[in-house]
Amino acid sequence: MEAVVSLNSGSSSIKFALFTLGPDGPQHAAVGKLEGIGTAPHLVARDANEVILVDRGWDNGAALTHEALLHDLFAWAGDHLPDHDIVAAGHRVVHGGTEFFRPLCVDDALLAALDALCPLAPLHQPHNLAAIRAIRTLAPELPQVACFDTGFHHELPEVSTRFGLPRALHDKGIRRYGFHGLSYEYIARALREADPVLASGRVIAAHLGNGASLCAMRDGLSMDTAMGFTALDGLLMGTRCGTIDPGAVLHLQTQEGMTAPAVEALLYKQSGLLGVSGISSDMRALHMSDDPHAAEAIELFAWRAAREASALILSLGGIDGIVFTAGIGENDSVIRSAICERLAWLGIAIDAQANTRNAPVISMADSEIIVRVIPTDEERMIAIHTLAALVPAGDAS
Numbered sequence: 271m272e273a274v275v276s277l278n279s280g281s282s283s284i285k286f287a288l289f290t291l292g293p294d295g296p297q298h299a300a301v302g303k304l305e306g307i308g309t310a311p312h313l314v315a316r317d318a319n320e321v322i323l324v325d326r327g328w329d330n331g332a333a334l335t336h337e338a339l340l341h342d343l344f345a346w347a348g349d350h351l352p353d354h355d356i357v358a359a360g361h362r363v364v365h366g367g368t369e370f371f372r373p374l375c376v377d378d379a380l381l382a383a384l385d386a387l388c389p390l391a392p393l394h395q396p397h398n399l400a401a402i403r404a405i406r407t408l409a410p411e412l413p414q415v416a417c418f419d420t421g422f423h424h425e426l427p428e429v430s431t432r433f434g435l436p437r438a439l440h441d442k443g444i445r446r447y448g449f450h451g452l453s454y455e456y457i458a459r460a461l462r463e464a465d466p467v468l469a470s471g472r473v474i475a476a477h478l479g480n481g482a483s484l485c486a487m488r489d490g491l492s493m494d495t496a497m498g499f500t501a502l503d504g505l506l507m508g509t510r511c512g513t514i515d516p517g518a519v520l521h522l523q524t525q526e527g528m529t530a531p532a533v534e535a536l537l538y539k540q541s542g543l544l545g546v547s548g549i550s551s552d553m554r555a556l557h558m559s560d561d562p563h564a565a566e567a568i569e570l571f572a573w574r575a576a577r578e579a580s581a582l583i584l585s586l587g588g589i590d591g592i593v594f595t596a597g598i599g600e601n602d603s604v605i606r607s608a609i610c611e612r613l614a615w616l617g618i619a620i621d622a623q624a625n626t627r628n629a630p631v632i633s634m635a636d637s638e639i640i641v642r643v644i645p646t647d648e649e650r651m652i653a654i655h656t657l658a659a660l661v662p663a664g665d666a667s
């Protein structure tokens with residue numbers, strides 16, 4: 271049975287999914303996560319019925335690289351899913367810059383060009399590309415496809431791509447791109463199936479996970495987004511600061527004597543929920559804490575999300591619905607309700623019971639704005655794009 275593997279490779283984890291190719295599109299065969307890379311690696315994978323296929327760690331695994339662990343993952347798939355013939359690997363690649371937006375088959379030239387974009391996504395891009403390189407070594411003949419998180423925002427209206435910087439810098443690519451595009455594209459498709467009327471309207475999708483952003487969609491297309499040039503911008507995140515005054519960054523360097531790498535580490539890894547709470551980047555841990563700093567971090571998260579949402583409503587000229595997704599968006603009724611309370615002026619009325627159940631629709635029947643929860647599936651989007659990219663242009667029909 272032919273199958274495609276989707277990989278979403280980060281600094282300390284690799285999310286993956288194996289899809290078999292059926293007449294109704296890719297079907298889940300296995301989905302899993304390799305976590306704790308660099309410390310205590312752990313692999314868990316489940317089949318389509320949530321049955322655990324593998325749950326293992328590695329003794330003294332701290333020194334194991336992404337490449338070594340991918341080797342073990344492929345070896346496990348070969349042993350335990352022998353009737354699955356992997357015909358391609360698709361990857362989430364966070365930044366495509368100005369040049370790359372459609373999913374592309376990877377070759378040497380593309381890899382080199384994507385390497386050059388690593389400074390624009392230092393937390394993600396090097397790991398995305400490391401996974402591609404690791405698979406090239408393990409399976410040199412396997413076609414690989416790069417799917418860009420910036421791609422969905424490629425046709426943003428000009429006004430939402432620009433910073434107030436000199437034109438020459440915009441022309442060099444210092445502009446707003448937007449991220450989480452694979453997630454938003456999946457949400458746009460899923461919403462079209464679940465609620466075609468709302469999907470054709472004005473919707474704010476809220477991808478709230480360790481990384482967090484908002485996307486203003488009209489008729490399923492991105493009109494504006496909370497993230498800009500890098501995945502640092504916009505909302506407060508697990509360890510990333512979100513929008514701050516650029517003057518503060520200058521001050522850190524000129525007055526606090528911080529080097530550029532130290533500022534980068536501060537903004538990407540030590541800020542956000544972690545920095546404000548001083549406790550954790552994980553929302554569940556903050557809910558469990560009775561430290562007032564944890565409560566302050568949670569409040570800031572919700573306030574910033576509502577504030578950014580209000581700005582995006584302007585870009586849409588109004589709003590018909592909100593869709594929550596990703597770890598916090600799909601599971602955390604407290605945060606959803608805190609954000610919606612701050613947007614009550616729009617006429618949002620949340621159904622508390624439906625919200626607690628993480629129901630597909632969490633707004634009251636008479637709410638002026640429909641509020642939905644849709645689990646995202648970036649890996650499925652990667653598989654769909656990977657299959658499409660493999661079809662030679664002339665065979666597309």
Ligand code: AMP
Nearest residue numbers: 479480481552553554596597598601602
């Ligand atoms: P993600 O990056 O999409 O995996 O989301 C990670 C974030 O989602 C972390 O802050 C988690 O604490 C949060 N999260 C995951 N599951 C839950 C849950 N059941 N309830 C509350 N937060 C959750």
